[in-house]
Amino acid sequence: MTLAAPTTDPDDTVISRSYALTTVGMVALVFFAAFEALAVTTVMPQVARELDGVHLYAISFAAPLATGIVGMVVCGIWSDRRGPVPPLYASVVLFAFGLLVCGLAPTMEILVVGRLVQGLGAGALTVGLYVVVGQVYPARLQPSIFAGFAAAWVLPSLFGPSIAAFIAAQWGWEWVFLSVVGLVAVATTFVVPSLLGLRGRPEPTGARVPVGQLGWAAVAAVAVLSLDLLGSRPGLGLLFAAAAGAVVLVSVRHLVPPRTLSAARGLPSVVLTRGALGASFFCAEAYLPFVLQDHWGLSTGRAGLALAAAGICWASASQVQARLGARLTDERAMLVGTALLMAGAALSLLATGALLHPVVLMLGYALAAVGMGTAFPRTSVAMLRHSTERDRGFNSSALSIADSLGAALALALCGVTYAAVSRTDLSGVLGDPFAAVFTISVAWALVAHLASRRTPVS
Incomplete structure (x- = not known):
């Protein structure tokens, strides 16, 4: 019933x-x-x-x-x-x-x-x-x-x-x-x-x-904990972190709809889009104040203004997509939002690598926030539309897990990459650990955009 x-x-x-x-x-x-x-x-x-x-x-x-x-x-x-x-x-x-x-x-x-x-x-x-x-x-x-x-x-x-x-x-x-x-x-x-x-x-x-689903959740939790603790350590720490990352990927297959990682059409791609959205945006967010202080010498307060401005952009875009309602389909919102996220991440990378004016970096991050505000809420709406009374709880948890694990994996990967590039003697963009981090952000945004193209059932 x-x-x-x-x-x-x-x-x-x-x-x-x-x-x-x-x-x-x-x-x-x-x-x-x-x-x-x-x-x-x-x-x-x-x-x-x-x-x-x-x-x-x-x-x-x-x-x-x-x-x-x-x-x-x-x-x-x-x-x-x-x-x-x-x-x-x-x-x-x-x-x-x-x-x-x-x-x-x-x-x-x-x-x-x-x-x-x-x-x-x-x-x-x-x-x-x-x-x-x-x-x-x-x-x-x-x-x-x-x-x-x-x-x-x-x-x-x-x-x-x-x-x-x-x-x-x-x-x-x-x-x-x-x-x-x-x-x-x-x-x-x-x-x-x-x-x-x-x-x-x-x-x-x-x-x-199956009780096994709870077991896989526990395994994923321990693996995420290990990934966060070991991700930035050199030597064997990196090896164990890589193993923890592999365990996370194996575990998540049991916690999300089948074929999510291969971007099957419909709900699996909605879940993958959500995970990649969070991965791209939040790994950039974690390093934005850091790079503004390191490359341009901004104070903590001024660097924090970039986060505040992005928050306003995200909230405003969320309200706009809500007002558009059915005039903007869920699939179209995800497609447009991920494209804006990708453009914003690319602009942030360009500003960091070429050492352009810090305002350019802030504009890129703000554009990415507009993309998140457009696409992020519609992943939740699309998930509920694909759900029934029997699986609404599972699908809701899958969406939230993709969100958390996507961000955790991206942040750990950024930590490993930042530490590795910092230890190199390369100069220019190749030796800039922040440019490496924003490259990861662009790559996750691309994954989100490609997955959003497969959210329609047919």
């Missing part, structure tokens, strides 16, 4: 009375998760010093990324078998409990444990929200709600680090974690009425998922 699609007024929007509380609550949950990620990045150096845990600094970031993969798979399986309500509640509790552990941690080791729990909840939360969108919002409103999610992820970059620094200075770094717990609880109460409505409907009976 399947759930009936919600009946709505054709003039409804995501902020109409029928959806307003749910929209505010869901976007707020995404916003607080994004804010917390940026805030932790700001205060973690202080945390590591105060807790005498600098040696665990890297793993404190890798830990939630790794456990997030397990959370995504568990939530997808649970949602397909029992509906999205129980796993969504569980994900919020885990996320909040992880924050609580981090905020009260007396040692760096305990804080890392909190980060592991927090990542498990955050990964599950992403998938749970996607499944709820598929059940609560009609197809014509889904581009708008996903545009809201995109804005909620991007906008904290404008002020999140500053607020985190202020909180840490006034009340201590602990409150960067603890303050979010209460805000997440409030946001969840906004979503509860819609979840209660879903609970009263017949639950999907999703086919039994």
Whole structure:
């Protein structure tokens, strides 16, 4: 038995009375998760010093990324078998409990444990929200709600680090974690009425998922953790990192739709497009402030303006694609968005290699952000359109896993490449480690564009 699609007024929007509380609550949950990620990045150096845990600094970031993969798979399986309500509640509790552990941690080791729990909840939360969108919002409103999610992820970059620094200075770094717990609880109460409505409907009976899928998720999590820790080390570290990367690729085949890695038409290519989008954009993002300071001598504040401007571009493009609605098909949006991403990445590479004015690099990155804002939300819409009640949870988790693993693989590859090129004696573009990083960004953008061309079923 399947759930009936919600009946709505054709003039409804995501902020109409029928959806307003749910929209505010869901976007707020995404916003607080994004804010917390940026805030932790700001205060973690202080945390590591105060807790005498600098040696665990890297793993404190890798830990939630790794456990997030397990959370995504568990939530997808649970949602397909029992509906999205129980796993969504569980994900919020885990996320909040992880924050609580981090905020009260007396040692760096305990804080890392909190980060592991927090990542498990955050990964599950992403998938749970996607499944709820598929059940609560009609197809014509889904581009708008996903545009809201995109804005909620991007906008904290404008002020999140500053607020985190202020909180840490006034009340201590602990409150960067603890303050979010209460805000997440409030946001969840906004979503509860819609979840209660879903609970009263017949639950999907999703086919039994092999326990092996959970095993592969655990393997992928350990491999990602190893990749992050070993990726920049020379010698045997590089060999083990390469082996970890191979394990990730083997594992991911069991966590995404069949033939995703070979870009089969339809849903597999949608998932591959999503993974390659994140890989291209986020590996460039990680090195953008670094290259602006290293090559052009910009201050930390001025380099950070490039990230803020790109955030505005991403959010604006997301709103534009949402307003276009059905006039811009999902496949066309992905095709145009990936082309813009590729052009922006190429312009960034040109500016870095030829040492053009830094504004050219910023414009390239902003253009790439416009491409992300155009294509990224439509990968979610297309995934839901290709899904049924039986596999919506699995497909949602597959999309999120592709996103996380794509970024993790790209960042690890960039770390290895940057370190290797830095050790060479070559001059010019061939000896510029930043140019090498942006070359990787261009290559991933090309993969995204080619995959987007195969998203139509025929």
